[in-house]
Amino acid sequence: MTMGGRLTRLARTRQQYTGEPFQVTRNALHGGDNGRPLPDTTGDQARLEAEVLAKLGTGGQWWSHPLGIAHVRPGPGSAVVQLDSHTRFSRGTPYPRSAHALDRLLPMAEPGVQVAGVIGLRVAGVEGADLHLTLSGSTCRVVLRGVPGTRWEELLDERWHRATEAGCPPLWYSPSLTSHESADIRNHGETWRDERHLDRLGSALLRRVALFHTSSSAYSTRSWITGDEWIFELDTVLGVPLAHDHFLARLMDPVWGLPLGVDRQHCSCGERRDPDERFYLRQCTYHLTYAARPHGGLQLRFRHGSAVYGSDARGTLKSVGSPMKWLDRVLPSSSPGLSAVTGRRRPARGSTGENR
Numbered sequence: 001m002t003m004g005g006r007l008t009r010l011a012r013t014r015q016q017y018t019g020e021p022f023q024v025t026r027n028a029l030h031g032g033d034n035g036r037p038l039p040d041t042t043g044d045q046a047r048l049e050a051e052v053l054a055k056l057g058t059g060g061q062w063w064s065h066p067l068g069i070a071h072v073r074p075g076p077g078s079a080v081v082q083l084d085s086h087t088r089f090s091r092g093t094p095y096p097r098s099a100h101a102l103d104r105l106l107p108m109a110e111p112g113v114q115v116a117g118v119i120g121l122r123v124a125g126v127e128g129a130d131l132h133l134t135l136s137g138s139t140c141r142v143v144l145r146g147v148p149g150t151r152w153e154e155l156l157d158e159r160w161h162r163a164t165e166a167g168c169p170p171l172w173y174s175p176s177l178t179s180h181e182s183a184d185i186r187n188h189g190e191t192w193r194d195e196r197h198l199d200r201l202g203s204a205l206l207r208r209v210a211l212f213h214t215s216s217s218a219y220s221t222r223s224w225i226t227g228d229e230w231i232f233e234l235d236t237v238l239g240v241p242l243a244h245d246h247f248l249a250r251l252m253d254p255v256w257g258l259p260l261g262v263d264r265q266h267c268s269c270g271e272r273r274d275p276d277e278r279f280y281l282r283q284c285t286y287h288l289t290y291a292a293r294p295h296g297g298l299q300l301r302f303r304h305g306s307a308v309y310g311s312d313a314r315g316t317l318k319s320v321g322s323p324m325k326w327l328d329r330v331l332p333s334s335s336p337g338l339s340a341v342t343g344r345r346r347p348a349r350g351s352t353g354e355n356r
Contacts, residue, residue: 010037017256019071019082019210028073038256039076040204044138049079050202051118052133052142053209054195055104056081059222059233061095062088064321066212066221068097074207078141080130081206085147088320090309098131098146099155105133106156107171108163109180114188115171119181123172126152136177194228197296201230204258205298208251215250217243218302219317219330220309229287233301235308239335242269244284244302252288259291260298269304281305307331 011026014037018025029037041049057067064070064084073080083101086094107117124132124141131144131152146152156172163170171178185192212221218234225231236242244267251257267284284302307313314331318324 013256014038016214017208017210018074019213020073024073038207039074040207041077042200044135045077045140046203047199048133048135048140048142049206050199052081052105053202053206054225055118056101057223060089062316062320067209069209072206072209078143079207080143080145082145086320088316094320098150101144102155102159106159107181108168109171110168115181115184119184120177121172123156195225197228198225198230201290201296201298211247211250213326216247217241217330219313228295229297229299231299231301233303235303237307237331237335238305239332240330242302242304248286260288261291263287263289263297281308
């Protein structure tokens, strides 16, 4: 294979992981270390990226891409996160994804209670549609890239005034870690330590976030953290192959993926389905851990059954601009599971009942 042909192959593979445009991935790989074509990071940079994924990827709403991130551009000491244009909650009209991101991320104190948002997160600047984020006392950087026309300054001002009027001091411009944030860390020390065990995992997942779009058959993807385990729940509708082996193979690829090992698993793909159980959800659960790391793990719940959220999952995803090629793959209009879209009737086996 020629050098140009190898570079093209690497660029297209990187696209599958990051979602970046082809020319961007090709330029990123040209002249770089092709032995590590997708760089990972550590320390404050990993923590900031993990916090961003944790806050932006929770359930409760719909996006045009899984987790509401169109693509990510990872670098050695920074990451650019391209946000979807809008989010849509279970009920209600579309809401700008940029505004939703600020609602989830910006730290503000609730005196006597806790700090909402990401402790230590600071706004480092705005450049057009780019919002630069960092952590107090650090040079780490994550750039949230909004759609053209995003007015970050106005959104920030609105939230500053709203927080102030509510008696919740906004903290995202404070020059150092505030007493509110220090107290929150002390008061929730065990939770803080557990989450820090997950920083490298969260960062690595953010840098490979497009896998949930390119390599998963799920139409709905949610995540949350319980203790020191990061849980992802992926729903695939009847009539579409579950394909969890393909997703796991890419996630654990020795060159592009994460150094994960399967600690334990339960696969229900071979179970016979009772045709009378119209709302039955089959679940295959995988618990994965970082190689040689005693703390912090990943749980993947692959669920297969009738569509279980809202009254029209396909229509809702179309309304927020989901790519039609992807939508036709994960929620084809002829899918038998769509005929039962009337809301959740029965929780999946092993599910905690988390809402979307």
